[in-house]
Structures are given as C-alpha cells and as structure tokens.
Amino acid sequence: MQQMKHDIKYIARILTLTGLIISYSHNIAAQEFELSDYKMGFKLSTKKNVDNSRTLEVLYQATNKKDRKDRIPIVEALIEFYASYQDSLVLLGGIKTNNNGIAEYIVPASKAIYVNEEGFQTFTAKFAGSEGLKRQKKSVEVKDLFLELNLAEEDSIKTVYLEAFLKDSIGEKVYVEDVDLVFSVGGMLSRMPIEDGTIEDGRYEFEMPDDIPGDLNGDFKLYAFIDDHDEYGTVLQMSESNWGVFDDIQVPEKNKLWTDAAPIWMYIVLTILLVGAWANYVYAVVKLWRIKKIGM
C-alpha cells in the first residue's frame, strides 16, 4: 500500500511536469508577432491582358526569417503606381493592398506610355512607408508585345495562327523571335494546355485538335500565354471559337462487379485472395463435419 502511494505521487509529478511542458509550448504558439523576426518582400510584376490593357501587381508581404512558411500579408498599404517619362515619373494611380497583400492597378490600353530608346516601358510601384514599415520601391521594364490570334478552317482542317510583334514609333509591326508560349483552352476551374512551342519570325501556327470539349453550343475560349518573359513579361491573348464538341450527357455505365473499366490484375489478385480464404473456410467446415462423424 505504502509502495502504491509512493508510485502514485511519483506519476502525479511526471504528469504535472508533462502538463507544464505542454502549457509552455502552447504559450510559445500564442506569442505576439515581432516585426524584427520578419523580412519584408515587395514584388512588382506585370501582365498584358487580352484587351491589351496591362495589369501592374504588387505583392507586399513579410516572411519569417526562421520559418519561410510563416508569411504575413501587409494589408491596407497604399501603393502608388508610376510610369516613367524620360527621367521623371508620372503617377498613374494609387491602390491599397488587399487581405492577401496584393495591390493591382490596370493601365488601360488607351493610355499612352513612354517608350525609351531601347523600346522598354518602365513602371514603378512605391510605398511611402509608415510608423512601423520602411519605404518600398520597385521598378519593372517591359516591351509592349502584341499577340494576335486568328483561327481559320480550310478543307476541314482547323488551324490556329498567332502573330507576335512590337510596334515601332510609326506603328509598324516588328516581329519577334525565340519566344516560348503555351496554348490552352478555358475550363471551369483552370485552363487546359493543348499546345506549346516557340515563336519563329513572329509567327506560330498549329492544327487544332477536333476533340476539344466546348459548351452547349460548342464554344470555347482559346488562350495564348507567354509566361514571365525577360523582355515582354507575361502576355495573355484570347480568342473565342466554335470548334468545340459538345458531348450529349452520356448514360453512365451501371455499377457492376465485372466491368472492362477495372484492370485485369485487380480481378486476378482479388480472385486469388478470395479463393484462398474461402477454400480454407470450406476445408475447415468439411473437417468439422468429420469431427462430428467421428464422435457419433
């Protein structure tokens, strides 16, 4: 009895210690946010849209120096977007960052942007700083690339033609070289890639597959996409097409044990297992019957 009491006291002490360790670890998890533990990230990117407008996007977030997974977006920070004009900056507008730390400004296609001698447009994003946060500034240089998508059908062959070009000072097309791009069709959740290649002499063409599913009318959206190019940034172009096929609602195959949809190995493995097990059961029952007969 004395030993038992002693044991209980001992284990109670261990449990208390465990509890304290757990409480302490919980406190660590709930400790306050320390700005000095974080590194500020201020990224500016640009994307040319299908209507030739341009999106300028700033991602403003703090990343924990010790734990890269721990990222905190900076919200409600006023970001000012500028376009360069010779040596000065022209204010385009100001947008506050959203809950994800993102501020987006769309430069309309009609807005004339200064192009320097090398053919680059320069955009700048600035954050003026606040009591706790330092000033931030980032610039991005990009050439204004145009993509033209044309779809043509000749002799039942459906072909997609793409032209990629810059415009010189008098508006003449200057075709570009060696640019990788991806073609995709729009879906409910994301775009489905159907072709990828490299633009040569400013042109790219391919034969459109004839089994792309469309909507009820056979329509789908075809996208051409250049992803984060060194000179042209991200460029997107889209064209609507009636080349899709619409599958009538298929009558689903009835659920059944023996179907072509299942691989043959599945049947083999399952059959071996089941025959092995049930044969054993039958053997046991037969032997039981024998035991009964012996005892009669």
Place this chain on the structure above:
Amino acid sequence: MSEIVKKRVIDKKFVTILESTPNSSKIWIASLVLIILVGLYAFILQVLHGHEVTGMRDNVVWGVYIINFIFFVGISYSGAFISGILHFFDTPWKNAVSRIVEIITVLSLIIGPIFILLCIGRLDRLHYLFLYPRIQSPITWDIIAIMTDLVGCFIYLYLTFIPDFAILRDDEKLDVAPWRKKVYRFLAMNYQDTPEQKAILKKITRTMSAMIIAMAIVAYTVLAWIFSLTLQPGWNSSIFAPYFIIAGLYSGVGVIIICMFAVRKFFKLDLYIRKVHFIGAGVILLVLAMLYGYFTFSEYFPRWFSHKKNDVQLLDTLFSTYFWEFILANYIGVLVPVMILFFKRFRTINFITFAAVIAVLGLWLNRYLIVIPTLETPYLPIQDTRPEFIHYTATWIEWALSAAGIASFCLFFTLLVRFVPIIPVSELVESAQKSKIKVDQKRK
C-alpha cells in the same frame, strides 16, 4: 476414452461464474440495457428525421460513427491477430488471455460494422452496395474483406470454443438451464476429445490461426486504403495502412489489458490471470506505443515539411482548433503509457491498466483527428455557407449511439463470460495432463 471424458470437468471457480448471476452483475446488466435503450431511441429519431439530427453536414460527411467503426474494427483485427499468434506459436501463457481476446475479437467485429450502417443516410438503399458494386472502389474491397474476415473469425473462434463446449456438455454437475445444455450439446458437435478428433481440430485451428493473421492484415489495410487512396490532405499517405495496423494493435492490446483487469477483479481470477500476464501484455503495449509514436511522427512531419498549402492548412487546424485533442491523442496517448511501462517500478497491474486506458482513449481521439479536421479543410471549400455546415460537432444522438455501442460490447462480454468459461478449461486440463505425464516420466 471414457476415462478421459470423466476427468474433463470444470473447475469450481468457473462453475460459480457459469451457474449464478449475483445482484451486482444484474444491476450492471440493467444499466447497460438502459444505455442501449437510450441509443435505440436515438436510432429511431435518426431513422425518422434522417442525418439532420446528427452533426454531419455537407463538408463533414463522416462523424463519430466512422471513428467508432474504425476503432472497433481495429480492436477486432488486432484481437484476431493476437489470438492467431497465441495459437499458431502455442504461446505458454495463452490460456490466461486467449478466451478474452477471442471474445473481444468477435464482439468488436459485430459491433464495429453496425456503426458504418449508421453513417448511411438512406439505409433503405443498403442493398445497392451488393447489387451495384464497383470492383475499382475501395468501399467494395472493404465490404468483401470485412465479410470474409467476419466469416473467418467466426469459424476460427468457434474452433477454439469446441473443446470447452464439449466439457460444458459432459459436466453433469454443472447446474444450468436445460436450454443451455442443449445449446452446449449442439455447439460441441459430438466432440469427445478422441486423439483423432483432437488431431483434426488442432490442424484446422492452426491453419485458421495463420489465415486469420493474414486476413486481419489484409482487411485493416483495405480499411486504411478507403482513406489513403483519396487525395484528401491528411489521408493521402503511403504509410497509412501500416500506421492503421500498428494503431489497431495498440488499441487492441489496450482493450485486452482493460478486460483482463475487469475479469480478474470481478470474477476474482487472480490465480489464472496473474501479474506476469499483465507485465507481458504491458511490454507489448510499450513496444506498440513506441512504434505508434514513430508512425505518428512519420505521418505528420513530412506534411509539415512539404509546405503544401492544404497540408499546412490542416496542420494549422490541428494545432489551433484541435490543439488539446492533438496533444491528448499524440503526446499524452503515447508518452504517458511509455513512461509508465518503461520503468520497471511502475509495472504493477494498476499502472499497466491505467496506461492501457490512456492508450485506448488516445487512440480514439487520434481517429477523430484523422477524420474530422481533414473533412473540415477540403480542397474546394463551399463558399458563403453557415459555419455549422463546415465545422462538425457531434449531437447527443451520435453520443447516445456511441455509448450504446460500448454498452453493447460490455453487455455481450458480460453475458458471454456467463455462457462460456473465460479461461479455456480444455487447455487447462490439457496443461495439467501434460504436467502429470512429465512428472510420471521423471519418476520412472
């Protein structure tokens, strides 16, 4: 032959348990029946009103029912596994625990699948599972595996019961109701313990014990695949099947220890279920606790390290909303049993049982954390919906039915203990005969 039969009588200790039911036992049985009746009322409400009366909604389509299902089936498979090992290797101290393990196995295997039926919203369409099965579906595999395992377990357990049924049939001094004698006679299948019968029974029991070990592994693996073959965060894991098997064994050994403690205490079987048996089971529990802890760590650490958005989101949920449950399941549920069982001074019957209780509770919570938080953090969250449609809280209906399941387990265990000897009498007789032969040989 008749000489052998005459010697095969039941020990007085077991005769008392089989013949009379004391008042304390009657009160215990009545309390269990009451809990089951409340569960029955809850079940009727669920059938009448549908799953609306439960906490299960669009996101969390599985609740405590599936957790109870996994838990009970896990106990059953581990029982079958351990029982198979005990018989196959003819373990020296199997007599003390084998019958307890066998009863636990068969009861869990009956009660477990009842919980999966409670998960089905339209019970009237239950037969569709058999009319329109898809062989590619893990649910179909599970139905096949559970049914095969259920039949196998019943045959195997029946084989282990036969010699005792024969003794119960032949013991004329045993004062039980005539219908019980008839049942014993029927179940004994003319078994007279002749050398030929003995040899056949031993052979098929041994074959079936090997079969049952394999079946337990296959069936619980298939159950784990129901989760791991989906892409859900927290489920899509290559180690889920062995993790399930280790966790099942861990909880199974825990339940066996608790039952050993209860049987020893209430039926005063200190002579048969001794400290050495608890220490043996405790050491097995210790090894399993460490393995379970290792698998748990291996399961969560790569998820944390992977930086995958949904995995990180799941871990955030586990360490915020389910913080205490996570700590209880995966820290307390492992470390406390390990601490108790690791030190020799704590290896007393009470402490080993306490460790087993902690292990069993921790395992139930572990199942809860596998199922619920994952369903609460889906890949495609439903937008602009009510919080109660996203977050799961079990209703009293679910708790009542869960309690009824546990009560049914306890009730049938109590009734079975009063129907067959909790220690295999035939094995005791055989051991005694073997010892006698050895003594005789020494004398010669």
